Amino acid sequence: MSDTKLAIILRGLPGSGKSHWVETYLQSQGLEIAARVKQYGYFSTDSLFMNDGQYQFDVSKLSQYHQHNLCxxxxxxxxxxxxxICDNTNVCHWEYAAYQVAAKALSYQVKIVVIGDPKNSQHQSLCAERNRHGVPLVHIRKMAQLFELD
Structure with missing residues (x-):
């Protein structure tokens, strides 16, 4: 990797393949970089809901966990x-603005990556089928309606 510091901000519906994208990207970077990023540079609010290998979503902790992830x-x-890397849904611009501003302020190149086509109904259905957290299609469709594209 060069001297360029890179911050990647992922955006996408639950089940769109954000975590898969990260795995594939890190594999392409080599073992040493992948291990370092996983230990020191990978931030996903979802990971904070993991308890003994089980995903246990608690809406009352969402704000606290987003703040912890950002910190x-x-x-x-x-x-x-x-x-x-920030691996969150980041449906609206304001949800990742602080990540982007902080990265730019600290001289990082920022890459925003949208996974899939959030406005496509077939993509939404696929997301509902394969998301690991049991987010139903009706919820995914609501998120898709709110999804802000550039």
Missing amino acids: GFIQALANSEPLV
Whole structure:
């Protein structure tokens, strides 16, 4: 990896393949970089809902966990981790604005990656089938309606 510091902000519906994208991308970067990113540079609010290997969503903790995730991301930037990744749904621009602003303020190149086509009904159905957290199609369709594209 070059001297360029890169922050990647993923966006996509639940089940769109964000985590799969991260795995594939990290494999392409080599074992050393992948291991470092997984330990110091990968931030997913969903991971905070994991308890003994089980995903246990609690809406009352969502705001707290998003804040915790953002703080970790900013800490990684402040530590000059060469590659930092935010893996959240980031449906609306405001949901990832703080990540983007912090990364730019700390001289990171920022790459926003939208996974799939959130406005496509077939994509929405596929997301409902394959998301790991049991988010029903009706919820995914609501998120898709709110999804802000550039």
